[in-house]
Amino acid sequence: MRTCHYVVLGVEKNASETDIKKAYRRKALEWHPDKNHHRVEESTKQFALIAEAYEVLSDPQERAWYDSHRDAILRGDEKSDQPEGAAGTTSADLMKYFSSTIYKGFKDNADGFFAVYRNIFDKMAQEEEEAFSMANDTTSSRVSPPHFPSFGGSKTPYEADPEISMGDDVKQFYNAWLTFSTT
Structure with a gap:
């Protein structure tokens, strides 16, 4: 169970920017x-929660979004807004990824930032490709499935060098996902 950002900082929900x-x-x-x-160890974890709470609550847009999704974020995986048996990643599944506690460090290891977020984006991309295939007969259509570049890792370049052109880069990832709309 997650802890509310307001509780972490010890402020009321209507606290001013100065109070926060x-x-x-x-x-x-x-x-x-x-x-x-x-x-x-305990203070490092608590300090990270405090920093995360402040980062969200000190930004008016982030705070408004947090306030409108607070219950779902705090609930985590316990409830889904999709009917039982529905396929795919739910918004409740995604809520846990809005916390820095989901990963350990900014490394490429299995529980590090890059692997954790690469895995969830790969999962969503696979679900989108499957949904696209079910909705479109790709053998008779000129429409091709969407391409979702990998989230990458700590050494993924922002922009690919055209001389080398080795796979996806950060810019391609953001260009694809910033315009994302589910199938």
Whole structure:
């Protein structure tokens, strides 16, 4: 179960930007790992939650989105907005990916940032390709299935070098997913 960003910072839902900033500073000082030598692991996790809460609540757009999706985010995987037996990744499935606690570090290992997000984007791409195939008879149609570039890894270039042209790059990934609309 996730903890509400407002609870993490110890503020009310109607807190002002100033109140949020003060609460963040107070909590960050309290939980900073350098000030908690006796509980480094616990303070590091708590400090990350505090930073995440502040990042969301200090941005008016992010805060508005969080407020409108708060219950689903806190619920995580417990409930789905799709009927039972429906195929595919649900919005409830995706909610857990809106937290930095879903990955461990910015490395390419299995539980690192790049692998975790590459896997979920690969899963969604595969589901879209399957849905496209079911909706379109690709043997008789000139319509081709959409291409979804890989999320990549820590060494994926922003833009491919045309001289080398080795696979997908970050720019291709964002161009494809920024205009994404499900099949």
